[in-house]
Amino acid sequence: MHEPETLGDVLAKRGVSRRGFLKYCATLASLMALPPSVAAQMADKLTRATRQSVIYLSFQECTGCLESLSRTHSPTLEGLLFDLISLDYQETLLAAAGHAAEEARANAMRANSGKFVLMVDGAIPLKDGGVYSTIAGRTNIEILKEAVPHAAAVIAVGTCSSFGGLPHANPNPTGAVSVGTLMEKGLIERKPLINVSGCPPIPVVISGVVAHFLTLGTLPELDGYGRPKVFFGDTIHDRCYRRPFYDQGKFAKTFDDEGARNGWCLYELGCKGPTTYNACATAKWNGGVSFPIESGHGCLGCSEPDFWDAGSFYAPLPAPRAPLSAAAGAAIAVGVAAGAAVGLAGLYKRKKAQQAHTKLTVDDLETEKKP
Amino acid sequence: MSLRDIAVRVEASPASRIGGIRPILHEIRTLLAALIDTGRGGSIDLRSLPLSPADFEALDAALGEGEVRATIRALGETRVTETAIHGVWRVTHCNDGGEAVADLIEVCDAPEILKTHAADARVGLAKLRTRLEPG
Ligand code: SF4
Numbered sequence A: 001m002h003e004p005e006t007l008g009d010v011l012a013k014r015g016v017s018r019r020g021f022l023k024y025c026a027t028l029a030s031l032m033a034l035p036p037s038v039a040a041q042m043a044d045k046l047t048r049a050t051r052q053s054v055i056y057l058s059f060q061e062c063t064g065c066l067e068s069l070s071r072t073h074s075p076t077l078e079g080l081l082f083d084l085i086s087l088d089y090q091e092t093l094l095a096a097a098g099h100a101a102e103e104a105r106a107n108a109m110r111a112n113s114g115k116f117v118l119m120v121d122g123a124i125p126l127k128d129g130g131v132y133s134t135i136a137g138r139t140n141i142e143i144l145k146e147a148v149p150h151a152a153a154v155i156a157v158g159t160c161s162s163f164g165g166l167p168h169a170n171p172n173p174t175g176a177v178s179v180g181t182l183m184e185k186g187l188i189e190r191k192p193l194i195n196v197s198g199c200p201p202i203p204v205v206i207s208g209v210v211a212h213f214l215t216l217g218t219l220p221e222l223d224g225y226g227r228p229k230v231f232f233g234d235t236i237h238d239r240c241y242r243r244p245f246y247d248q249g250k251f252a253k254t255f256d257d258e259g260a261r262n263g264w265c266l267y268e269l270g271c272k273g274p275t276t277y278n279a280c281a282t283a284k285w286n287g288g289v290s291f292p293i294e295s296g297h298g299c300l301g302c303s304e305p306d307f308w309d310a311g312s313f314y315a316p317l318p319a320p321r322a323p324l325s326a327a328a329g330a331a332i333a334v335g336v337a338a339g340a341a342v343g344l345a346g347l348y349k350r351k352k353a354q355q356a357h358t359k360l361t362v363d364d365l366e367t368e369k370k371p
Numbered sequence B: 001m002s003l004r005d006i007a008v009r010v011e012a013s014p015a016s017r018i019g020g021i022r023p024i025l026h027e028i029r030t031l032l033a034a035l036i037d038t039g040r041g042g043s044i045d046l047r048s049l050p051l052s053p054a055d056f057e058a059l060d061a062a063l064g065e066g067e068v069r070a071t072i073r074a075l076g077e078t079r080v081t082e083t084a085i086h087g088v089w090r091v092t093h094c095n096d097g098g099e100a101v102a103d104l105i106e107v108c109d110a111p112e113i114l115k116t117h118a119a120d121a122r123v124g125l126a127k128l129r130t131r132l133e134p135g
Helices: A007-013 A018-031 A036-048 A064-070 A078-084 A098-111 A140-150 A159-163 A179-184 A203-216 A243-248 A326-338 A346-354 A362-369 B021-038 B053-063 B118-132
Strands: A052-058 A085-090 A117-121 A153-157 A193-196 B042-045 B065-073 B077-083 B088-094 B100-107
Touching: A007 A036, A007 B118, A018 A036, A018 A203, A018 B088, A018 B100, A018 B118, A036 A203, A036 B042, A052 A098, A052 A140, A052 A203, A064 A203, A078 A203, A085 A098, A098 A140, A117 A140, A117 A159, A117 A203, A140 A179, A153 A159, A153 A179, A153 A203, A159 A179, A159 A193, A179 A193, A193 A203, B021 B042, B021 B053, B021 B100, B053 B088
Parallel strands: A052 A085, A052 A117, A117 A153, A153 A193
Antiparallel strands: B042 B100, B065 B077, B077 B088, B088 B100
């Protein structure tokens, strides 16, 4: 019997040096808010791991999630995701069609039964027997019922499969629900479930979850919404480079005023950063170019449940801002001096995000500011 | 063409200076002292800090440019420079569109990424053997 190919072998064949891989791990560590020193250990473990079998099913969705995942050509830093995994079934990327595609899924499931990670994007309609989304004449729920029992774990990719997303938005004409809801209702088998929300989710967060699985052999710790805390442990506001302006009370009032030009806080223009958990402020988008706030637009809150129904994207979060007290200002300064690597963000986030990890509200922020 | 070619730049206007660089300099000082005493320095992930473009410029100005400047080409460029403070390095990893994806201060004798890994050295040896084969 021949030894299964390790990731190190795969990478070497593709001409990726250990330097390249170390660099990839340094980027992942930065994103996971791990100390930079762990990058070398991660690289070492990953090169000795074998590729993870993945079956990817798409339901009521816009293909934005897959687009986000696959927009890079390899070998690139972001493209390394496709080296970590062996994507055994993904119908949009599959060359085969019709019966051959259906057979490919059945074969992939049989060959890797009990070992594959099932990635699901899109919500699942339940109304009228689930007829609003079918593939080869079978409803999404039927396909899922068949696949889940064979999976080692399920990753819900994107806000639709994590929380229902756009299909679930009021008035939810198709009765769309998330994968988690199906498990809660007992409509599909319960399996370890990780929600990687975002509309679309950040590609490197997906590879981070897979890397976590491969390096540590476990799934990452999850928050109250089933999202990996390493990526969703901080709000956008915690890591936002405009945050000091929020603390100083400097706000842009329109998209073209002096404050906007000076890069001041976008809170009053409707930024949902304070109540949104995601890694955009550090991972950024388009290969690290920027993220919405850096491009001058507030956060929409796309990784949170029901963000479509949470009122106008341009209305400020519903709570008055108390002026920053001198004592709170001093506390921030102490927080900074105590450890710059934890950073300016450190005041309330650790408590909130790492203890109960309940959703942070603007009221919480106001309370935190009071001495 | 990469996104970098689009002629829109974030301006580092003085009004966007946040003033968060002094604590970073203090932390670097602590790490450097540890490197001297124990042989173990450490790194700071600049991306995890809310720094404005103006802060980045201020940090670079405060640390200055030192004797070593290296470019590594592995899955995009990585720029490694020793700052004017010996033992304090800036390591910037870019993707192959040229955009920075990780930005670190490393306090060490030489950043890990500069060193040749044993596995790569073995690949090198195999290559050299092939080249020396007669014929
Ligand atoms: S409100 Fe928005 S723009 Fe302002 S600091 Fe928070 S996340 Fe950044």
